[in-house]
Amino acid sequence: MSHLTIALDIMGGDHGPHITLPATVNALHIYPDIQFILCGDKQVIENYFSRYDIHADNYRIEHCDQAVEMDDKPSKVLRAKRNSSMYRMLELVRDKKANGCVSAGNTGALMAMSYMVLKTLPGIDRPALISSLPTAQHKKVFLLDLGANVSCDAETLFQFAVMGSVLAAEETDNPNPRVALLNVGSEQIKGNETVRYASKLLSDVPSLNYIGFVEGNDIFNDVTDVVVTDGFVGNIALKSVEGLGKLVVNELKRVSEKNLMTRIMAKIALPLFKKIYNRVNPDQYNGASLIGLRGTVVKSHGNAKSDAFFYAIKEALQEVNRQVPKKIQEKMETVLMERP
Structure with missing residues (x-):
């Protein structure tokens, strides 16, 4: 992963620097060959870094005197927040000064800014948010769109399928990933007209x-x-999945502390519980990629903890290394030539 540069929106998210800076320190220690550009309030960043022994060659600070708030409207930030840490992060990717970027900030603002600053790849109308989830047999499933586009026509769903297949192929080393449309039934007569037409296009x-x-x-x-x-x-x-996961974990804790017998049984079963929890822990699946753009953009949960934000940084590095935007473009060119 040498000679790579990742730009980080230090001010984004529900908790901003309180989460992003500890994750950045962790990344700097684990990836000493990566250059990080930290976009945000210079004094806040320097004050935090003064507590740690971090080599100055591994990062530089891009001072930004604005931050995108979680309740800012996308139309507002496009007009009034071009000096924000989020906007500057995207500019660095556009200008080839960074290979990719990560933000935990406002999803709508990130979508709008990314679309304006980076533009979409040829053949792609809209970027989509995609992330992986655990499945049976210790595999992954990739789900998109996760909220960037609340309504889509059949052509957009078709494009999402192409983009999702590329990311799945790259991250799982499976050259021919299975692609499906989510519907209310598996029969071809089920669903609305949009989903049925998208199915025809994909077939x-x-x-x-x-x-x-x-x-x-x-x-x-x-x-x-x-x-x-x-x-x-x-x-x-x-x-819904995240909520169910938290319910299961909380119920396990509650039941295990009910009485002396359950506490003893819980101690015996602790290694098994940890193994299961580590498998389904949502933090390690944090980092939804905004794919379809002319650059790598990874969106961390707004309420992510520092470990989860670190996983989003890791995801950005993997996508940059695998040149995902370039491969999506190549796949789209192939698919467009195949269409009747």
Whole structure:
């Protein structure tokens, strides 16, 4: 991973520097060959870094006197916050001064700024948010869109499927990932007109391993490698999964502390509980990629902890190394030539 540069929005997210700076310190220690550009309030960053022994060659600070707030409207930030840490981060990628970037900031603002600053790849109308989730057999499934586009037509879903297949292929070393559309049933007559037409478009492209419709309960059963839907449904699905995961963890804690016998049993089962928790821990799946752009942009959860923000940095490095935007462009060119 040498000779790479990653720009970070230090001020973004629900907790800003309190989360992003500890994650940055961790990244600087683990990736000493990576150059980091820290976009944000210079004094805040320097004051925090003064506590640590960090080599000055590993990072530089881009002072920004504005920050995008989590409740800012995208239209507002495009007009009034071009000196923000989020905007500057994207400019660095556009100007080839950074290979990729990471922000935990306002999703709508990041989407709007990315679209304006970086532009979409040829053949792509809208970028999409995509992330991986754990499945059976210790594999991953990639779900998109996760909220960047609350409504989509069939052509947009088609483009999402192409982009998702590329990211899945790169991150799992599977050259022919299975792609499916999320629907209310697996039969071809199910769903609305948009989903059915998107299915027809995907069925006409030989280079995509399109397997048809899947339902919500198929997402984690290793039925497919990529699940495609609009951002409205995708965001609800993701948040429901995260909520269920937290419920399971909290219930395990509550039951294990109920009485002396359950505390003893919990201690015996602790190694198993840790193994299961580490498998489904949402922090390690933090880092939704905003794909379809002319550059690598990774969106961390706004309420992510420092460990989760670090995983988002790691995701950005992996995508930069694998040249995901370039490969999406190449795949789109192939697919467009195959379409009837």
